[in-house]
Amino acid sequence: MTVVLKKPQKSARKPKGDGHMRRGEILAAAEKIFIAEGYAGATIRKIADAVGVSSTALYMHFRDKDQILMEISSGAIERLLDLNTQIASRPVDPVARVRLMLEAYMKFALDNPNTYQLVFCGGGDQISPDKIADVLALGDRCFEKFSEPVHDIAARGRLRSGSPVEAAEVLWSGCHGLVSLLITKPSRGWSNPDQLMKVMLDGLLHGLVTD
Amino acid sequence: MTVVLKKPQKSARKPKGDGHMRRGEILAAAEKIFIAEGYAGATIRKIADAVGVSSTALYMHFRDKDQILMEISSGAIERLLDLNTQIASRPVDPVARVRLMLEAYMKFALDNPNTYQLVFCGGGDQISPDKIADVLALGDRCFEKFSEPVHDIAARGRLRSGSPVEAAEVLWSGCHGLVSLLITKPSRGWSNPDQLMKVMLDGLLHGLVTD
DNA sequence: GGGAACACTAAACGGGAATCACTCAGCCGT
DNA sequence: ACGGCTGAGTGATTCCCGTTTAGTGTTCCC
Numbered sequence: 001m002t003v004v005l006k007k008p009q010k011s012a013r014k015p016k017g018d019g020h021m022r023r024g025e026i027l028a029a030a031e032k033i034f035i036a037e038g039y040a041g042a043t044i045r046k047i048a049d050a051v052g053v054s055s056t057a058l059y060m061h062f063r064d065k066d067q068i069l070m071e072i073s074s075g076a077i078e079r080l081l082d083l084n085t086q087i088a089s090r091p092v093d094p095v096a097r098v099r100l101m102l103e104a105y106m107k108f109a110l111d112n113p114n115t116y117q118l119v120f121c122g123g124g125d126q127i128s129p130d131k132i133a134d135v136l137a138l139g140d141r142c143f144e145k146f147s148e149p150v151h152d153i154a155a156r157g158r159l160r161s162g163s164p165v166e167a168a169e170v171l172w173s174g175c176h177g178l179v180s181l182l183i184t185k186p187s188r189g190w191s192n193p194d195q196l197m198k199v200m201l202d203g204l205l206h207g208l209v210t211d
Numbered sequence: 212m213t214v215v216l217k218k219p220q221k222s223a224r225k226p227k228g229d230g231h232m233r234r235g236e237i238l239a240a241a242e243k244i245f246i247a248e249g250y251a252g253a254t255i256r257k258i259a260d261a262v263g264v265s266s267t268a269l270y271m272h273f274r275d276k277d278q279i280l281m282e283i284s285s286g287a288i289e290r291l292l293d294l295n296t297q298i299a300s301r302p303v304d305p306v307a308r309v310r311l312m313l314e315a316y317m318k319f320a321l322d323n324p325n326t327y328q329l330v331f332c333g334g335g336d337q338i339s340p341d342k343i344a345d346v347l348a349l350g351d352r353c354f355e356k357f358s359e360p361v362h363d364i365a366a367r368g369r370l371r372s373g374s375p376v377e378a379a380e381v382l383w384s385g386c387h388g389l390v391s392l393l394i395t396k397p398s399r400g401w402s403n404p405d406q407l408m409k410v411m412l413d414g415l416l417h418g419l420v421t422d
Numbered sequence: 423g424g425g426a427a428c429a430c431t432a433a434a435c436g437g438g439a440a441t442c443a444c445t446c447a448g449c450c451g452t
Numbered sequence: 453a454c455g456g457c458t459g460a461g462t463g464a465t466t467c468c469c470g471t472t473t474a475g476t477g478t479t480c481c482c
Binding site: 120121122136140160161162163165166167169170172173174175176177178180181183184185188190191195196198199200202203204205206207208 | 328331332333347351371372373374376377378380381384385386387388389391392394395396399401402406407409410411413414415416417418419
């Protein structure tokens with residue numbers, strides 16, 4: 001985050017002991033706990049204990065609990081954005097790109113359920129909107145990257161109905177619905193997730209895009 | 212508000228709520244607060260204040276906070292189940308029934324966002340699984356009612372691909388995804404919700420069902 | 423009249439996030 | 453060499469949460 005003014009000639013001040021390590025240590029510990037126990041499970045005290053420091057110390061490095069979790073989530077969403085960017089440059093049919101992106105998206109969600117829930121299932125109750133703004137912006141950039149091939153499809157006149165934006169929103173939200181239910185209701189007797197993802201993609205793409 | 216003039220000698224206690232009157236009062240107050248402020252906002256103390264009673268009093272009538280919210284949610288989901296049952300008996304094409312049910316489902320979600328979030332977006336973190344079991348069972352019954360016409364469609368050989376169960380799960384989760392995003396991210400710049408719902412339904416049904 | 427059952431209460435507990443007042447160590451310019 | 457500044461760290465405290473405990477007043481029944 002904000003790197004405060006450092007003296008040009010020399011490091012402002014040699015960090016004492018493991019001073020500048022702390023922030024990273026906290027993030028690492030917090031991520032481990034967050035992944036294992038979710039938002040509510042990752043308490044300030046637990047994180048502080050894991051680092052071996054008083055709970056107050058966390059406030060030296062972060063404004064509040066949410067900032068810690070948001071920073072972790074941002075990292076994860078950036079990985080998702082990278083994936084999309086990478087797929088975007090693949091020299092294949094735009095429909096194939098759309099499918100690849102959505103597959104990557106759903107796989108990401110199932111691999112990072114807690115982060116996914118925090119960012120996309122709106123810990124809405126739990127987190128004030130301004131704090132989540134950063135991550136939300138990243139999420140939007142993901143959506144924009146995903147929108148590009150959808151617009152390509154529309155430009156080729158292959159959109160069966162609706163505007164390109166609507167189509168993108170529907171494709172995205174449909175896949176979101178599937179993985180969010182798989183994540184939040186794991187105990188329900190679901191069909192095979194891979195098969196469900198395939199049916200969702202086949203269905204939506206066949207329904208929205210002409211061959 | 213309730214001006215309880217405490218007479219010096221008499222008790223400051225709120226008069227008895229004639230047995231089960233009180234229970235209803237609590238549910239009504241809790242529902243109002245829950246609808247307005249969501250799960251986290253509906254605290255025991257706030258509900259108790261609204262009723263004009265000490266927070267402890269709520270434990271006379273309910274095991275814990277979750278039971279209160281669950282009872283409220285159950286009522287709402289029962290209304291949804293009623294809707295489905297009603298639609299199920301309509302003498303129309305099974306595809307039309309599926310569409311009607313999903314439309315009713317999404318409308319219900321948008322009309323009862325907090326309940327919907329609690330039940331279907333898994334306050335997973337917040338609520339222990341055993342307490343939510345009742346409502347979850349009701350939700351399952353809704354899904355089963357919805358599955359019937361999908362099976363009808365399959366029985367007529369009109370399912371393009373996938374098993375009937377998979378198709379039902381995909382249809383449901385696709386619609387869930389749309390409304391859950393509309394609910395949890397209201398600030399995002401969405402296209403017209405009605406139009407999105409139409410595109411979702413058209414897309415999924417056209418993609419999964421043959422004419 | 424005397425219990426017993428009930429509806430209710432105040433006070434407290436433990437655990438969350440966050441703040442306050444403070445200490446302490448190291449680096450600075452003089 | 454030294455006093456001052458600053459950033460890292462702490463324990464105590466505040467406030468709110470859900471929930472528990474022990475006790476109080478009312479009513480009903482025998």
